Amino acid sequence: MNIGIIGLGNMGQMLVKGLCKSGMISPRDLIVYNRTAEKATALRQLYPFQVAECAQTVCQKADILFLCTKPLDMLPLLRELSLPPHLHLVSVAAGVSLADLESVHSGPVSKVIPTVTSEENRGVSLYMNNAKVTPSERAALLQLLEALGTVEEITEAAIETATILTSSAPGLIAGILEEFAQAAVRHTPELELDSARRMLVETMIGTSLLLERQGLGFDQLIERVATKGGITQEGLSVLGRTLPRAFDDLLHMTTEKHTLLKQLVRRQNDSHTSKTPTQKGESQ
Ligand SMILES: NC(=O)C1=CN([C@@H]2O[C@H](COP(=O)(O)OP(=O)(O)OC[C@H]3O[C@@H](n4cnc5c(N)ncnc54)[C@H](O)[C@@H]3O)[C@@H](O)[C@H]2O)C=CC1
Ligand SMILES: O=C(O)[C@@H]1CCC=N1
Structure with missing residues (x-):
């Protein structure tokens, strides 16, 4: 399974280190893209993962994609990308709901709130998924999250x-x-x-x-x-x-x-949907 990661800040790096340290995956199973390439270069010395030349390549090659950018960078980035319909999209952003993610991806979508302590394979990942996630996609994601610590399935009402x-x-x-x-x-x-x-x-x-x-x-x-x-x-x-x-x-x-x-985040979405196709093209 190819595991994609876009955004190699605190959470992207935690995923690389936590998953590799757990022994659940090999670094070669990871395909990573970050806006600032140097971050990937330094981390790759320790964990020789695949580096993609752009975010779109990660989307094409990954079976599951962890999107680890800041909340307000997430939907604009997703709109620039062409997501394969089967791709299991996993957002780690606080404040970005499943409904927000469904507005940019028609396929399987999960929301995970990870924790920095998972770098040591301890701590709790909060998890929820939409109806498009199949039992085998869910099992594959839960297996990764359990390698990082424990998992608590949660509702939107309790997640904050x-x-x-x-x-x-x-x-x-x-x-x-x-x-x-x-x-x-x-x-x-x-x-x-x-x-x-x-x-x-x-x-x-x-x-x-x-x-x-x-x-x-x-x-x-x-x-x-x-x-x-x-x-x-x-x-x-x-x-x-x-x-x-x-x-x-x-x-x-x-x-x-x-x-x-x-x-x-909702305002970003509203302003996007209220624009005509021509205006959208102009703003990109
Ligand atoms: N830091 C934490 O303990 C936790 C953070 N989160 C969530 O994780 C997300 C990331 O947080 P941090 O890792 O702390 O932030 P960060 O600022 O350390 O990392 C964000 C990374 O995304 C990259 N990035 C931004 N736009 C990009 C683009 N278009 N393409 C590729 N890379 C891009 C940046 O270069 C940066 O490396 C946030 O949405 C936050 O809500 C969730 C739980 C815990
Ligand atoms: O402080 C934040 O916004 C992120 C989300 C939860 C932990 N860190």
């Missing part, structure tokens, strides 16, 4: 909040840990910032292992750490007072951003 929990979360967790380290150093200047960061990273890895290998729930882990009447309990009550508001704000603001992005 789930995106924050799976796909934004690595960045958000890093942001939380940085604030934690900075606060520790503000509170205790004798502690070095890099030392505080190292302590938190190792502690986060240990915490993840306890949760995973011992199957502990968050509440069980808290019970093990927070000695009754002890120190951690004081910290937890501060979190209980302050964090609900912070996370409510975070989800509110990220939902607003999703809404804005969807409006911009």
Whole structure:
């Protein structure tokens, strides 16, 4: 199977590294195109994938195509391309719906929200597909996604909040840990910032292992750490007072951003369909 990737930024590179590292595919199964050719050249030293001279070549040669450009680059690029009707199109863009993708491709279409952690073959890929995706196309895609970590099938109604929990979360967790380290150093200047960061990273890895290998729930882990009447309990009550508001704000603001992005994508679509064929030709 030829796996096409257009766009070799964070997500395109994650797909190359994650899929190749998993051993599920050989780099030769990948055919890749990026606007900036140097990115492909550097990565190809490690994973000798096929490089296409243009995006159209990827469409012609691939059986499944991962489109990894930014949301607002996606539909304009797809309109420039001539997609073979059988091609299974997979978008990874936040804010681009299955309906948006169906407006540019009459064949099988899936939407995946991947995560940067899949570069290490862990993490959650969110997945949904349209009615044109056959059981064997779906199975082939799920096999690739399972090589990258775990897969959660999701609805359009839940995908935005789930995106924050799976796909934004690595960045958000890093942001939380940085604030934690900075606060520790503000509170205790004798502690070095890099030392505080190292302590938190190792502690986060240990915490993840306890949760995973011992199957502990968050509440069980808290019970093990927070000695009754002890120190951690004081910290937890501060979190209980302050964090609900912070996370409510975070989800509110990220939902607003999703809404804005969807409006911009829809506007791109509306302005395209309202143009006459002649005007369309002029704008290209
Ligand atoms: N970064 C992340 O953790 C996640 C990103 N996403 C989605 O993935 C998509 C890509 O995000 P990133 O990889 O972070 O962005 P990025 O900016 O790192 O990568 C985009 C890439 O697309 C290339 N590109 C743009 N137009 C092109 C064209 N016409 N032909 C070929 N290549 C073209 C750019 O050169 C760039 O390398 C976005 O739609 C985003 O919503 C989804 C989940 C997680
Ligand atoms: O921040 C973003 O827009 C992308 C989508 C989810 C994670 N990264």
